[in-house]
Amino acid sequence: MLAILDYKAGNQTSVRRAFDFLGIPCSITADPETLRQASGVIFPGVGAAGQAMNQLTSTGLDHVLREVVESKKPLLGICVGCQILLDYSEENDTKALGIVPGACAMFNRGLTEEDGQPIRVPHMGWNKVSLQTPCELFEGVDADSEFYFVHSYYPVPTSEFVIGTTFYGMDFCSVHGRSGLWAMQFHPEKSGRPGLKLLSNFAKFCGEVSNAQ
Amino acid sequence: MLSKRIIPCLDVRDGRLTKGVKFLDNVDIGDPVETAKAYYEQGADEIVFYDITASSEGRGIMLKVVEKVASQIFIPFSVGGGISTVDDMRAVLLAGAEKVSVNSAAVKNPDIISQGAAAFGAQCVVVGMDVLKVGVSEQIPSGYEIVIHGGRKKMGLDAIEWAKTVEALGAGEICVNSIDADGTKDGYELTLTRLISEAVTIPVIASGGAGSPQHMVDAVTEGKASAALIASIVHYGEYSITQLKEYMHGKGVKTRMVW
Numbered sequence: 488m489l490a491i492l493d494y495k496a497g498n499q500t501s502v503r504r505a506f507d508f509l510g511i512p513c514s515i516t517a518d519p520e521t522l523r524q525a526s527g528v529i530f531p532g533v534g535a536a537g538q539a540m541n542q543l544t545s546t547g548l549d550h551v552l553r554e555v556v557e558s559k560k561p562l563l564g565i566c567v568g569c570q571i572l573l574d575y576s577e578e579n580d581t582k583a584l585g586i587v588p589g590a591c592a593m594f595n596r597g598l599t600e601e602d603g604q605p606i607r608v609p610h611m612g613w614n615k616v617s618l619q620t621p622c623e624l625f626e627g628v629d630a631d632s633e634f635y636f637v638h639s640y641y642p643v644p645t646s647e648f649v650i651g652t653t654f655y656g657m658d659f660c661s662v663h664g665r666s667g668l669w670a671m672q673f674h675p676e677k678s679g680r681p682g683l684k685l686l687s688n689f690a691k692f693c694g695e696v697s698n699a700q
Numbered sequence: 701m702l703s704k705r706i707i708p709c710l711d712v713r714d715g716r717l718t719k720g721v722k723f724l725d726n727v728d729i730g731d732p733v734e735t736a737k738a739y740y741e742q743g744a745d746e747i748v749f750y751d752i753t754a755s756s757e758g759r760g761i762m763l764k765v766v767e768k769v770a771s772q773i774f775i776p777f778s779v780g781g782g783i784s785t786v787d788d789m790r791a792v793l794l795a796g797a798e799k800v801s802v803n804s805a806a807v808k809n810p811d812i813i814s815q816g817a818a819a820f821g822a823q824c825v826v827v828g829m830d831v832l833k834v835g836v837s838e839q840i841p842s843g844y845e846i847v848i849h850g851g852r853k854k855m856g857l858d859a860i861e862w863a864k865t866v867e868a869l870g871a872g873e874i875c876v877n878s879i880d881a882d883g884t885k886d887g888y889e890l891t892l893t894r895l896i897s898e899a900v901t902i903p904v905i906a907s908g909g910a911g912s913p914q915h916m917v918d919a920v921t922e923g924k925a926s927a928a929l930i931a932s933i934v935h936y937g938e939y940s941i942t943q944l945k946e947y948m949h950g951k952g953v954k955t956r957m958v959w
Contacts, residue, residue: 534821535821601954608901609903611873612745612927629958631958636702637776655702677776681958683774
């Protein structure tokens with residue numbers, strides 16, 4: 488069973504619906520014991536980094552998350568979950584979890600897109616990911632696939648943790664981590680088939696088997 | 701680089717599509733869930749549901765539709781029409797929509813934009829604006845005025861000023877619907893679209909007037925929009941979304957081609 492961390496951060500239901508569709512058992516939970524028993528943990532999130540960190544620390548779930556990572560249980564961070572795995576976020580001047588070294592910065596509105604137009608913030612819509620290093624989660628995913636992004640801040644992990652990059656006025660890191668500890672700035676649960684493939688690859692890595700036909 | 705989005709819009713009343721969608725051979729053409737699924741399969745980048753239900757009973761039915769869509773379609777979708785309170789927004793988002801669209805309620809009570817953005821994040825709040833071309837005047841310096849009630853009521857509000865206001869209040873996106881172009885199939889109101897796109901830094905969706913694939917190219921190039929909203933051009937089987945995307949891609953517009 489996969490566990491989706493419930494810290495009132497918005498999109499946990501969308502993530503669960505995607506796993507339901509894939510026929511992969513999962514539960515939305517804030518219970519430390521259920522999280523410890525899970526084959527893998529999904530750490531979702533929408534909204535602001537400051538609020539998300541407050542929710543985590545006030546419930547003590549920040550400690551549970553660290554424990555999950557220390558025990559080498561697979562973890563997948565999504566969007567704000569991806570951002571606050573880092574040390575710090577410029578958004579609300581937030582001290583974050585510090586599980587992956589790095590920080591989160593805001594897009595500079597002075598940047599321009601490839602067509603010469605100024606970028607708009609939030610970065611909202613579909614964009615590609617260029618893998619900088621092979622990643623198990625992207626097995627069977629077409630390299631031209633696009634994923635749904637919606638964010639104004641982007642992760643800047645130290646270079647050894649950069650897995651994939653995306654161009655939006657500049658190259659930024661859209662997938663970071665290492666084997667078994669992954670984080671994605673985009674929403675795989677809203678990225679059509681390629682996104683569902685990433686989620687099913689994560690479930691497979693965790694040893695889960697789909698019961699869908 | 702970010703792809704330009706193609707967004708089909710479905711009008712729903714009491715849980716059914718109001719205009720029959722004619723391109724589908726093998727599904728119930730009045731069912732918004734089946735139709736949304738078909739558009740998802742064709743590569744729609746997002747879907748908009750516009751609920752024209754008047755009764756509260758009908759609203760409950762719409763929430764059921766939203767739940768069904770959310771369990772079968774894994775792209776973002778928004779719901780608009782009759783959203784006038786933060787509680788209305790919450791109900792739609794909890795049912796599974798990514799975004800809510802507010803239109804006349806925002807004109808009457810702009811605070812709903814900031815309240816919605818504070819409660820659910822700016823990315824959730826789309827402000828739809830219906831715009832009529834009027835003469836340039838002191839009150840309407842751009843010559844484009846905000847209207848409500850399907851264009852019947854002028855609000856004495858300049859469209860460009862209103863766009864800047866909603867951005868400042870925390871809207872995540874603006875959908876600009878030209879009342880003049882709507883239903884004509886003669887193309888989007890490109891001047892209006894460009895003026896709004898240049899006045900704000902949040903994404904702008906062009907709406908009203910799409911009759912050919914070239915119109916959509918124009919909206920995202922000349923009009924500088926981030927996305928094009930479409931309706932009858934796909935509902936009546938003239939084009940599939942896949943065909944529209946292939947056309948745009950062929951014209952050098954960055955379009956999502958793998959899904």
